[in-house]
Amino acid sequence: MYRLYPGFRFLKSKADYSAVWPTGEQLLLRHMEDERSYGEYHGHEYPWIGWEELTQWATDKAYKMMFSCCRPPKPGVPCRVRSTTNPYGPGHNWVKRRFELPQMRGRVIRKPGEPARVAIHGTLSENFLLLHEQPDYPMLVREAAANPAQAKAWLDSDEMKNFEDLSAVGTQLKELEDAHNKTVETVRKLQKTGLAPNGRSFEVLGFKEIMDLRKVGLVFRHREQARTFGAMCTKSIFGHL
Template sequence: MIERETFLNAAVVAGCPEDQTRNFITAKVLLQERQLIASAAARLCDQPDGPTAIGYGGARGGGKSHWLLAQMGADDCQRVPGLKCLLLRKVGKANLEHFEDLRRRLFNQLPHDFSAFRGILSFNNGSRIIAGHFQNEKDIDAYLGLEYDVIGIEEATTLTARKYQDITTCCRTSKPNWRPRIYSTTNPGGVGHAWYRTKFIVPFQGAKEDETRFIPARVSDNSFNNPEYRKVLEHLSGWQKRAWLDGDWDIAAGQYFTTLRREVHVIEDFDDTRAREWFAALDYGFAHYTVVLLGCRDGDGNTFIVDEHAARLWLPQRHAEAIKAMVARHQMNGVVAMRGQPRLSMRSQAEVQTRPLMLSDLQRFVAGADVFSRQSDGTTIAGQYEKHGITLRVANTDRVHGWAEVMQGFGEPNVGLAEGGVRPTLFIHKRCARLIETLPALQHDPNRPEDVLKVDADEDGVGGDDAADALRYLVATKSRQIREMKLRGL
């Protein structure tokens, strides 16, 4: 049992308001440190400019389900009379048994009634929690059109993005002293992995949370786990171990880029003057994203993807201006820029200083073959870009070879060099948000395991392989090399 003094100190550190802490103490619900951080985030939803969705997810056994019911019942329902809460979980029988076990542990000090038949837990002030469930996604439709002040969703990644969006339309209130909110708990993986990662994890990792707050769960957060449970998780392998033990969101079942590690391959900063060669690649789309990646190679053979342009529903003229602006944000090393120029014995310092990078400095600017296909009027997309100052050439579009080149660049960061591991030579700057967001979700094509399964972004622009294709073009296409050799007679 957590000591009261320890709990009070942890609540202060987590940022819990005093009345929230009193509510938990009154109910004798003493949450652990990570759970208190989640509860403090839940109280941010009270603020007019605060979040409307709280996500608590990661490793298994982190105490997420315990927190969800505690927050709804011991805090929210106690401070606002007449609150109507919906707690959704997949599979009804398991949900009700799970709910009953938690209710008995959490609320034995709070006067309440529970109807197992209706699945409704009611408190003396009129607030209530409805234990909902769904076997299939169509079961969610039974709740649509109803009004709930709070919605809690367990195992949120078992829902598709569309069903999650549908259920959010039910989160509304007529109470003047309450701001509706959605709490969700889950583990990495499942049909909803990609949208949950985009909605909660990406803003959290980029420190750009606005409407959401995410609290990562770890198995070590829960001091009540038996030691054997952790050993069970440690004996897992592949994506399940990374997901359920480490709470790693950069995974998926069937994930293609299994060696991609954010802490290794995503860099915070890059000095442009290190570049010895610059290049770019374009993957074209209109309804889908057009993605342009700008990369360079340093003197040690490392490749850096330093910038990204990604937009859809734009015409080539608009893309061209944005691409030029992206290139101009970077600097060309003055010494590298003078390659091929006549050597002068006296050069001023100004002549070798850096200058803005220009399209003409790129050793190559490649694009997929579709850009060069002639349309009914005889024109090409490449020709339209040419009119706006961007000359493209055909990329190496061999998919299997291209993905192998990318994998080679990522190396084997989980294997030490002393054990024969391959050193990573491909790195991505954090500003390449779409590339970083979509790469971990790509999966093997079940009909061609060496290839990546083609996938389009959804109607909200989530997911897709556009950025990955641009990366493939960039890495797999090499600059043309011309050699001069003297002819020798026989």
């Protein structure tokens, strides 16, 4: 960067943490915990907003709220929102739906009242500098992955094509389990009063199948589809495009 732009500076202090060009442009590197952090940016103007690993955001709330800050400092400055991501992760579903993948991959989506958008597919093989310096990197990715589906998503970047929708079924099941854990004490108190329901079930498209997560007396209902993906998992939960 310093060779490309003489006079370029990177300010490392916690307060600044930004890249500064001699012509006056600045690239601010900032952290956003969730949509509640939006208040720190409300009223700001950024002609370019970038997001790293978009599918790691469980919802699109923070992402959409920041569109209100994407505006030019003066006439003629183009405004852009750019994101990078791998398939897989808690936000897999909404990212796939927003960019209508895989049907609209590489094609601009234009809808009345919505910003035009496009998803451009890339693969690990395109990062030839990394693979030249570290040929065994794909092996390390496989070692780091929690399961074969995640390894395939990270290496092929094609999970949104090969699976129906939410391949990261473990993420949703974990969310159910987390919600369950947070209510255990409350349910136990209800059980002491005799008000807690007995048994528990999991409802999918009107079909009830018992999921004995824990014998506490909770009823979870999830109105999305379920489909079997061979040996990968017993049930996967996915939403409609």
